Amino acid sequence: MCEIIWYGRGGGGAFTAARLLGIAASLENRYALAFPTFGPERRGALVLGFTKLDDVKILDRSEITEADFAIILDETLFSDEVLKRLKLNGTLLINTKDISKYASLHKNAVGLDASALALAILKKPIVNTAFLGAFAAVSKEISLNALENAVKQDMKASLVEKNIELLRTSYESVNI
Helix, strand or coil: CEEEEEEEECCCCHHHHHHHHHHHHHHCCCEEEEEEECCCCCCCCEEEEEEEEECCCCCCCCCCCCEEEEEECCHHHCCHHHHHCEEEEEEEEEECCCCHHHHCCCCCEEEECHHHHHHHHCCCCCCHHHHHHHHHHHHCCCCHHHHHHHHHHHCCHHHHHHHHHHHHHHHHHCCC
8 A cells, every 4th residue: 555645734735635646546446545634723724635545445544654655745844753754765755946955864855846836837836736746756656647637527627727737747847
C-alpha cells in the first residue's frame, strides 16, 4: 500500500488533492481511500489530507502514521513532525524555491516552486493540482492521464483546462 499525507491550509486544496488522487486511482482500477483531518478552524488553518492507494481492497481506515510520501503545499508547515511521520525511505515533496535546505534534512526531498507555477497558470496560489503532477512524476504510482481524467470528472468545467495545464507543467518541471 502507498500512503500519502498532504499538508495544507484550509481553503488551499489539500483534501481536494487527496480526493482527486483517489479518483484517479479508481480510474486505473486500483483501490483508494481519501479523507481529511481538521478541527473547527477556518480558512488558513492546518489541514491534513490522507490518501491510501493499493491494488487490493483497503481495509485499514485509520489515519496514516508513517507515510511513503509527505506532500507540503505550504512551506511554512514544514516541521520535524513531518519527518517523523515519513517512512525512512519515504519521499518529501515540498513547495519551495530552494530545496537545498530540505535536502540536508531528508535524503529523498524533492522541491517544486508550485506557487510560482500556479500563479503563472491559474493566477491564484492554489497548488494542489501542481503537486498531483509532481507526485505522478516522482512516485510512478499514478499516470498523468488518470489525473487529467479525474480533474475532468470532478472539477467545474471552467477550472479544468488551466488545472490540467498546471498538472502537466509540474509533471515536467519536477527534478528527480
